[in-house]
Amino acid sequence: MRSIRARLFFILLVTTGLMWLSATLWIFFSTRAEVEQVLDARLMEAAKMVSSLVVNQEIDPDRPAQTKAKIPILDHPHYDRQLSCQIWSLDGTLIGKSESAPETTLSAHATGLSETVINGETWRVYAVENAELGVRVLVGDNLRIRDRLVNDVVKGLLFPALLIIPLLATLIWLSVGRGLAPLRKLAGDLAARDASDLHPIKETATPSEISPVLRALNGLFGRVAGARQREQNFIAFAAHELRTPLAGLKTQAQVALASNDAEIREKALGQIVAGVDRTGRLVRQLLDIASVEASETTRAAAEVNPGDMLVSLRNELLGHAGGAATVLVDPGLFHLRIRINPDLLRLAARNLMENALHHSPAGGTILCTLEKDDAAATIAIDDDGPGIPPEEMPHVTERFFRGRFKAAIGSGLGLSIAELALHHADAALELRNRAKGGLSARIVLPKDLIV
Amino acid sequence: MRVLIVEDDDILRDGLKVGLGLAGFTTDAVATRESAEAALAAGSFDAVVLDLMLPDGSGSDVLKKLRDARNDTPVLLLTARDTVADRVSGLDMGADDYLGKPFDLDEVAARLRALARRSAGRSTALIEWATIRLDPARQSVEKAGTPVRLSRREYSILHALMSQPGAIFSKATLEDKLYGWQEEVESNAVEVHIHHLRNKLGPGLIETVRGIGYRLGSDI
Numbered sequence: 170m171r172s173i174r175a176r177l178f179f180i181l182l183v184t185t186g187l188m189w190l191s192a193t194l195w196i197f198f199s200t201r202a203e204v205e206q207v208l209d210a211r212l213m214e215a216a217k218m219v220s221s222l223v224v225n226q227e228i229d230p231d232r233p234a235q236t237k238a239k240i241p242i243l244d245h246p247h248y249d250r251q252l253s254c255q256i257w258s259l260d261g262t263l264i265g266k267s268e269s270a271p272e273t274t275l276s277a278h279a280t281g282l283s284e285t286v287i288n289g290e291t292w293r294v295y296a297v298e299n300a301e302l303g304v305r306v307l308v309g310d311n312l313r314i315r316d317r318l319v320n321d322v323v324k325g326l327l328f329p330a331l332l333i334i335p336l337l338a339t340l341i342w343l344s345v346g347r348g349l350a351p352l353r354k355l356a357g358d359l360a361a362r363d364a365s366d367l368h369p370i371k372e373t374a375t376p377s378e379i380s381p382v383l384r385a386l387n388g389l390f391g392r393v394a395g396a397r398q399r400e401q402n403f404i405a406f407a408a409h410e411l412r413t414p415l416a417g418l419k420t421q422a423q424v425a426l427a428s429n430d431a432e433i434r435e436k437a438l439g440q441i442v443a444g445v446d447r448t449g450r451l452v453r454q455l456l457d458i459a460s461v462e463a464s465e466t467t468r469a470a471a472e473v474n475p476g477d478m479l480v481s482l483r484n485e486l487l488g489h490a491g492g493a494a495t496v497l498v499d500p501g502l503f504h505l506r507i508r509i510n511p512d513l514l515r516l517a518a519r520n521l522m523e524n525a526l527h528h529s530p531a532g533g534t535i536l537c538t539l540e541k542d543d544a545a546a547t548i549a550i551d552d553d554g555p556g557i558p559p560e561e562m563p564h565v566t567e568r569f570f571r572g573r574f575k576a577a578i579g580s581g582l583g584l585s586i587a588e589l590a591l592h593h594a595d596a597a598l599e600l601r602n603r604a605k606g607g608l609s610a611r612i613v614l615p616k617d618l619i620v
Numbered sequence: 621m622r623v624l625i626v627e628d629d630d631i632l633r634d635g636l637k638v639g640l641g642l643a644g645f646t647t648d649a650v651a652t653r654e655s656a657e658a659a660l661a662a663g664s665f666d667a668v669v670l671d672l673m674l675p676d677g678s679g680s681d682v683l684k685k686l687r688d689a690r691n692d693t694p695v696l697l698l699t700a701r702d703t704v705a706d707r708v709s710g711l712d713m714g715a716d717d718y719l720g721k722p723f724d725l726d727e728v729a730a731r732l733r734a735l736a737r738r739s740a741g742r743s744t745a746l747i748e749w750a751t752i753r754l755d756p757a758r759q760s761v762e763k764a765g766t767p768v769r770l771s772r773r774e775y776s777i778l779h780a781l782m783s784q785p786g787a788i789f790s791k792a793t794l795e796d797k798l799y800g801w802q803e804e805v806e807s808n809a810v811e812v813h814i815h816h817l818r819n820k821l822g823p824g825l826i827e828t829v830r831g832i833g834y835r836l837g838s839d840i
Contacts, residue, residue, distance in 0.1 A: 409700035420635030
């Protein structure tokens with residue numbers, strides 16, 4: 170059953186019905202027992218009474234049976250002739266009987282309670298023997314009448330119940346509906362929301378049952394709003410960072426078009442080439458960020474030899490990054506094996522090495538070393554460039570942040586890409602200035618990544 | 621007309637400097653907020669081309685500082701964020717005009733000329749003095765309807781003098797308008813240019829105010 174309302178309605182109705190039924194059954198049985206007890210007592214009382222009348226000679230046992238002494242019985246409009254009475258002589262002659270009593274003996278028992286079937290009807294009979302007068306008094310109840318009494322009591326209970334159950338069902342249906350109103354209101358509020366409306370839903374006046382849902386929803390709204398804000402900032406920055414080089418390209422192109430001076434034109438064209446390189450790199454980095462953010466688990470972890478990776482990166486970068494620096498890779502790195510997403514590690518290392526190359530003075534040395542301790546292995550990429558001024562340190566991994574010692578080709582994205590990629594690969598980026606100058610960019614690989 | 625360019629992107633800054641130079645402006649270019657503030661404090665510029673995103677701060681800080689110092693130099697903002705809200709906030713900060721990147725070099729030049737014209741209190745693009753007519757957009761000069769060919773420096777001096785008729789310009793002020801920082805100033809250059817201008821346009825056009833400088837003369 171999909172609907173909470175229908176489910177609650179069904180449960181409530183069935184349980185109420187069952188309660189009613191069991192109450193009825195209980196009343197049925199207890200009434201029957203009670204009625205039996207009371208009527209049996211009455212039988213005994215009546216038998217004793219008749220017996221005592223016979224003792225007082227009000228009924229003469231010697232009178233012929235035909236006269237049929239009238240025995241007074243209590244009359245009730247619905248339960249008339251409830252009691253039947255027979256007086257037998259001990260030798261088996263019927264001396265007297267009440268009007269409703271059958272002709273045959275009501276009980277074969279000498280004394281006490283018994284049940285006899287006469288003409289298909291069951292009688293409950295109490296017998297008293299009066300040895301003194303030589304009579305046996307039998308007083309009996311027709312059980313059909315007893316059953317009718319009990320049935321009437323139960324019917325008296327069931328009829329109003331049959332009337333009340335539809336009423337009850339309606340009430341249950343309506344009150345369940347009313348009880349679910351806060352849910353409907355919440356659904357209505359959510360449905361009426363604008364896609365950009367990420368304000369939390371007010372928690373006041375919500376039932377405690379919905380509060381956890383509401384809190385979870387508000388939490389989600391918060392996260393979505395945060396993500397959207399970051400996205401907007403990123404777009405704003407990306408717009409600036411893309412439009413500025415485009416403006417530069419256009420301006421230089423217009424200079425080249427406007428000038429008749431060959432020297433100016435050549436310089437402008439040179440600037441255009443450099444600008445296209447820079448913009449191309451920026452576009453690549455923006456795409457890197459987008460792909461890292463979009464696909465956390467596109468490629469599973471694999472075993473990586475960081476030494477081989479760094480050497481292949483060096484060969485690739487020295488080709489066109491144009492750095493005049495030497496890159497040295499610690500032999501220890503070739504013996505290290507780590508389990509990591511190779512794309513992410515390579516992306517991080519590439520950006521760090523590019524950074525080192527762009528900031529290294531001509532003839533400088535970039536050292537890739539391995540440091541190991543109990544908790545982690547650290548791949549350090551050390552350059553002898555200007556390092557990062559302490560006051561800029563907290564901001565360098567912010568996107569598009571470009572510090573005082575920015576490289577000409579820098580976009581302000583390299584370090585933030587490295588940090589993002591390492592974060593996604595469960596590793597971390599650590600930046601510190603070296604004691605003898607330059608930056609040490611460190612890839613910290615926790616112990617569990619090391620094979 | 622001397623313009624300060626504040627832009628941190630090397631290629632764009634170079635393009636603006638060279639391009640506006642080709643359009644007849646004398647240009648100085650800086651890359652940071654700090655150097656922009658130093659330049660504005662030191663020199664007199666006829667206009668500033670200001671980028672909003674600078675590595676060491678925001679162009680809006682430069683603008684605010686400039687206006688707080690009661691400096692009315694026209695400012696043309698350059699920015700990549702060109703939503704209406706950005707434009708409004710830029711203009712409200714005291715900018716005189718606003719251009720979104722990427723822009724057209726000719727448009728930058730035209731807007732700078734318009735800013736200079738408005739700051740000089742003129743509404744027409746052409747500047748006239750007696751029979752001389754100067755067109756800043758074309759960098760052309762006519763005398764009584766006949767085009768007169770002037771060198772870039774001669775034109776700059778004439779433009780400066782005609783922008784504020786009656787005002788006296790010292791030799792140093794004129795040199796300021798002629799040369800950027802990196803350019804070597806020849807010691808008697810201004811005198812030479814003025815001599816040429818008098819030859820081409822009439823001896824009475826520029827009066828020498830002894831010991832002070834030069835101004836436009838009425839007797840052509």
